[in-house]
Amino acid sequence: MNLALPVLVPVLPALGAAAGLATGKRYPGLARPLAVLPVAASAVLAVVVALQLGTGRSLDAATRLTPTGGPDISLALHLDGFSVLISLLVGLVATLVQIYSTAYLKDDPRYPSYAALVSLFTAAMFLVVYSGDLIVLLVGWEVMGICSYFLIGHHWETQDARSASLKAFLVTKLGDVPFLFGIFVLGADAGSFRITDVLAAAGEGRLTHPTLAALLLLGGVAGKSAQFPLHTWLPDAMAGPTPVSALIHAATMVAAGIYLVARLMPVFLLSAAALVVLAVMAAVTMIGSALCALAQDDLKRVLAYSTVGQLGYMAGALASGDRDSAVFYLVGHGVFKALLFLTAGVVIHAAHTNSISAMSRMPDLRKRVPDAYWAMGIGLVALMGLPPFTGFFSKESVFTAAEHAAHGEALTRGVGPASAVPEAAGWIVLVAAGLTALLTAAYSTRLWLVAFHGRAAVPTAAPAAAEAGAPYSPEIDEADPATAEPAAMRWPLWVLAVPTMAFGLLGLRDDWLPSLLDGGSLRPTPATSVTGTGLALAGALIAYAAWRAAGARQTATAGAVPDPGRLLLGPVHRFAQHGFGVDRLYSALFVRPTAAAARLVNFLDREVVETYVRGAGNGTNALGWLVRRAQTGNAQSYLSALLAGAVLLAVLVAVGT
Numbered sequence: 001m002n003l004a005l006p007v008l009v010p011v012l013p014a015l016g017a018a019a020g021l022a023t024g025k026r027y028p029g030l031a032r033p034l035a036v037l038p039v040a041a042s043a044v045l046a047v048v049v050a051l052q053l054g055t056g057r058s059l060d061a062a063t064r065l066t067p068t069g070g071p072d073i074s075l076a077l078h079l080d081g082f083s084v085l086i087s088l089l090v091g092l093v094a095t096l097v098q099i100y101s102t103a104y105l106k107d108d109p110r111y112p113s114y115a116a117l118v119s120l121f122t123a124a125m126f127l128v129v130y131s132g133d134l135i136v137l138l139v140g141w142e143v144m145g146i147c148s149y150f151l152i153g154h155h156w157e158t159q160d161a162r163s164a165s166l167k168a169f170l171v172t173k174l175g176d177v178p179f180l181f182g183i184f185v186l187g188a189d190a191g192s193f194r195i196t197d198v199l200a201a202a203g204e205g206r207l208t209h210p211t212l213a214a215l216l217l218l219g220g221v222a223g224k225s226a227q228f229p230l231h232t233w234l235p236d237a238m239a240g241p242t243p244v245s246a247l248i249h250a251a252t253m254v255a256a257g258i259y260l261v262a263r264l265m266p267v268f269l270l271s272a273a274a275l276v277v278l279a280v281m282a283a284v285t286m287i288g289s290a291l292c293a294l295a296q297d298d299l300k301r302v303l304a305y306s307t308v309g310q311l312g313y314m315a316g317a318l319a320s321g322d323r324d325s326a327v328f329y330l331v332g333h334g335v336f337k338a339l340l341f342l343t344a345g346v347v348i349h350a351a352h353t354n355s356i357s358a359m360s361r362m363p364d365l366r367k368r369v370p371d372a373y374w375a376m377g378i379g380l381v382a383l384m385g386l387p388p389f390t391g392f393f394s395k396e397s398v399f400t401a402a403e404h405a406a407h408g409e410a411l412t413r414g415v416g417p418a419s420a421v422p423e424a425a426g427w428i429v430l431v432a433a434g435l436t437a438l439l440t441a442a443y444s445t446r447l448w449l450v451a452f453h454g455r456a457a458v459p460t461a462a463p464a465a466a467e468a469g470a471p472y473s474p475e476i477d478e479a480d481p482a483t484a485e486p487a488a489m490r491w492p493l494w495v496l497a498v499p500t501m502a503f504g505l506l507g508l509r510d511d512w513l514p515s516l517l518d519g520g521s522l523r524p525t526p527a528t529s530v531t532g533t534g535l536a537l538a539g540a541l542i543a544y545a546a547w548r549a550a551g552a553r554q555t556a557t558a559g560a561v562p563d564p565g566r567l568l569l570g571p572v573h574r575f576a577q578h579g580f581g582v583d584r585l586y587s588a589l590f591v592r593p594t595a596a597a598a599r600l601v602n603f604l605d606r607e608v609v610e611t612y613v614r615g616a617g618n619g620t621n622a623l624g625w626l627v628r629r630a631q632t633g634n635a636q637s638y639l640s641a642l643l644a645g646a647v648l649l650a651v652l653v654a655v656g657t
Contacts, residue, residue, distance in 0.1 A: 003061055006049050006077055009087065010126035010140075012038040013094075017120035024112025035115030036098045039122055043091025046126075050084040060132060060196060071187040078132030078195055082327055086259055087129050089334045093251035094122040096492040100342055101243045103488035104349070114154055118247065121147040125252040129259065134183045134193045137260075141179075141224070144253050145172050151248075152240035164239040171233040175223020182216030185209050186267065195263060202266040210267055214274035217260070217267075218281070225257030225311050228285040232583050234308055235292075238300040242345035245300060249307040250338035258314045258330050262323040269321060269416035272425075279319035279425035283432035286312035288580060290439035294446065294565045295576035298354045299344050302447055306383060307337060309436055313398050316429035321410035321421035322401035325394070332394040332503055336382040339375060339496035346372035346485045346493070347451070356447060357563065360454020369485065373452060375493040380444040382500050384536045385437060390503045392533070395437065399528035402430035437532055441539030446564050449547045542568065 016038030023030050053059060062076035098118060105111045124147065127140030146169075153165030187193045189208050190201035201207050221227065226234040234254070238245055248254060261268060261278075268274050286309050293305035310333050317326035350369045351359050359365055366373040378389070385395035404411050405426025410418040546564035566573045575581065630641075 003077065005045055005052070006059075006079060006130055009042045009045050009049065009091075010123045010130060012042045012045070013119040013123035013126065017116040017123065020112055020116030020119065024116065028112055031112035031115055032102050035119060036095070036102065039091070039098050039119055040095045042122070042126065043088075043095045046084070046087040046091040049079065050088060053079055053084055055081065062132060062194065071190075071192050073135045074133045074194060075136060076132030076194055077130055079130065082259070082262060082323075083129045085327065085331055086255065087126060089255075089331050090122065090125050090129065090251045093334060093338045093496075094118070094125075094247060096338070096342070096495060097243045097247045099488055100246075100345070100492050101241070103486035104243055104345055105241060106486075110154065114151065114241070117147050117150050118244070121151065121247065121252055125256065128256050132195050134186065134195060134198070137195075138180070138183060141220075141256060142176070144224075144256065145169060145176070148172070148237070148248060148253055151244045152237045154241055154244065155239070158239070160236075160239040164233075164236040168233040168237050171230050172223040175219045175221070175230050177219070178216040179220020179223070182213050182220070185213040185216060186264075189213070198264070199266050202264075202270060205270075207267065207270060210270035211273050214268050214271045215277065217264070218274065218278060221257035221261055221315075222281065223257075225254050225315070226285075226308050227257070227281050227311065227315055228288065229582065231285060231289070231308050232579065232586065235301050235304040235579070238298065238304050242300065242341060242348065245304070246338045246341035246345075249304070249341060250334040254307060254311055255330055255334060258311065258318070258326060261315075261318045262327050262330075265318065265321075265323045265412075265415050268318070269412060269420040272420065272422045275319050275321070275420075275425045276422055276428075278315055279428040282312045282315035282319055283428050285309065286316065286432045286436040287439070290436050290443065291569065291572065291576045292579055294439060294443040295569055295573050296565075297357050297563070299348065299356050299359075299447070299451065300341070300354055302356070302443060303337070303340050303344060306340075306440070306443070309440065310337070310383075312436070313395065313433060316433055317398045317401050319421075319425045320398075320401040320405035320429050321412045321416070321418070322397075322405075323415065324413055325397040325401045325411070328397055329394040332382075332390040335496055335503060336379045336390055336500040339493060339500055340379040340383065342489070342496070343372045343376040343379060343493055346489055347376070349485055349489070356451045357454075359451045366452045371490045371493055372485070375497050376452075377448065378497050378500055380448050384441040384444045384540065385532060386536055387529075387533065388501075390500050395433075396528050396532050399430070399433055399532050402426050402433055403528055406430050434531065434535055437535040438539040438542075441536040442543040442568060443565070445540045445543035446547065446568075449544065450564065453547075 016034050020031060020034040023034070058078070058080040060076070060078050062074040065073045065075050098115065101111075101115065101118070105114060108114065121144060124140040124143035128137050128144070131137040131140060149165050149169040152168050153161045155161040156165075183193070186198050186207070189210075190198045190206065192198065198207075202210070207213065219230075222230040234249075237248065240248075268278070289305045289308035289312065293302050293309065296302045296305060310329070314326045314329050314333070317323070317329060346369050347359070347365070348354055350372075351362060351365060353359065382389040382391035385391040387393075401411050403426070404418075405421045406423055407426070408418065408423050410421035410426065412418055412420065543564060546567045550564045550567060563573075569576055578584075
């Protein structure tokens with residue numbers, strides 16, 4: 001294979017970002033082609049690279065960047081089934097997001113800088129996926145964090161966007177600190193930062209601190225992939241433009257943590273403690289986020305909490321020792337979650353509100369956005385995991401992995417021994433995944449019914465949004481609500497709808513997708529298929545019954561439609577609506593003490609240090625004033641002062657003796 005092709009995949013979007021930032025203000029007409037063409041070219045090259053590499057093969061190339069006195073840092077390239085598969089997802093979603101954004105933010109004066117940052121974001125994710133050196137991977141990892149800060153805060157004039165961008169940056173950086181030390185531990189143990197060398201050392205048992213390294217790495221994974229307890233930044237990140245949400249939730253940022261654990265799976269299999277911690281983290285994330293999603297009224301926050309929960313599924317598959325299932329789920333989820341967010345953008349564009357309760361009072365909403373109506377239905381069915389959509393096969397592969405791990409037969413697929421995965425990890429994931437499947441179907445059904453099939457009480461969008469106190473998104477176009485969404489916002493939905501319906505079927509082909517990964521079948525077992533589908537159908541029926549009950553209450557009282565989520569959750573609804581108080585806990589434990597310490601430092605600086613400095617200056621000025629007053633130029637005054645001093649000294653000497 002010509003090495004220039006994979007090198008160009010991350011380089012082209014980076015060059016497009018640089019050109020966009022350099023020419024955006026002077027030549028705004030170039031912003032759109034500079035946004036779309038480099039990313040689209042990278043997506044095409046990613047396909048070419050995948051075809052040339054084929055299945056069951058890998059490619060390694062490296063050149064040393066600089067001597068360090070320790071493990072060398074190399075500009076390394078490592079391509080295999082994992083990297084090329086995820087690169088296809090990144091290229092597809094990023095290209096569609098850039099195209100979609102040309103219409104969604106068509107009147108935004110900051111579009112050139114926005115588009116350039118999206119391209120840089122894409123280049124950073126490509127770098128993470130293709131990198132064969134942990135330090136170079138870290139560079140892409142950190143660039144994504146910086147880009148997310150600017151993109152989430154794109155509408156910086158609003159308080160929500162400023163707070164969300166700062167929160168995302170600080171929380172993810174908090175996880176990156178142990179992540180950095182985890183990389184150092186691996187490099188020191190393996191004597192190299194090259195991923196192939198680290199995996200070889202893990203396979204040969206030469207890593208002396210595998211548990212420490214794995215636990216430290218999980219800090220970064222929890223931050224980037226929004227796992228408990230560092231998940232709170234992701235729902236708030238919805239303050240950014242909707243296309244950014246699609247990119248972050250589907251193909252970049254949150255996918256990086258799952259990809260890293262999958263890439264370093266042999267290291268994690270050396271530590272049963274790390275796998276149990278990962279399983280508990282995934283279980284709490286899955287169940288907690290699903291409950292929160294069921295209580296949200298903001299359309300984008302429902303999808304955000306959904307992403308947190310689905311990432312928990314992927315982490316659960318990794319905790320069960322099956323990285324193939326995790327990556328399979330990652331790619332499938334990336335497709336239908338991008339579809340859901342882009343669809344949400346169309347709906348918000350038409351409804352002029354993020355509130356699904358406000359949308360429920362717009363009887364013509366589904367007629368005004370028929371493409372979004374059907375596309376969202378496809379995406380939600382895939383999210384629920386019903387056959388034959390992508391989500392069914394990927395979800396059932398996680399169930400299968402957890403079931404095997406619970407019985408001591410983990411599907412490690414040759415990466416490590418099955419006995420390396422504790423049975424407890426499998427049981428934790430299996431039980432949590434089952435409950436989450438029920439809740440996922442419930443909140444997906446609630447979202448669909450309330451947003452598009454609510455009982456109409458207010459015929460127009462504006463009063464509905466106002467009465468509901470609906471949150472406002474600055475990127476919502478204030479055009480005539482009857483105007484159909486632009487074509488650039490419609491056809492990307494159907495491009496994503498096709499793989500949403502078809503990609504999962506590839507998991508049944510033992511001669512393609514499994515060989516692209518590790519060679520094992522991803523076909524779900526009949527027991528898990530029946531269980532998973534049954535739980536999903538039960539959740540959907542429960543939500544439907546709650547929706548009917550809510551409608552009956554509205555008819556009886558002639559008032560607003562009660563929220564089916566409130567009926568389902570009961571007293572838990574209030575806590576779930578506010579994320580079970582995790583943000584308040586963090587505020588009490590970290591934010592307020594830090595703010596109080598900052599105020600104390602400010603007081604000491606201004607009232608103590610500055611007072612001392614001002615006092616020293618004032619004292620010097622006073623002394624100077626006295627000296628100036630003494631300098632009269634009169635010789636008699638000087639002689640008198642000298643005589644008085646001599647007399648005073650004589651008196652002091654006499655008294656002293």
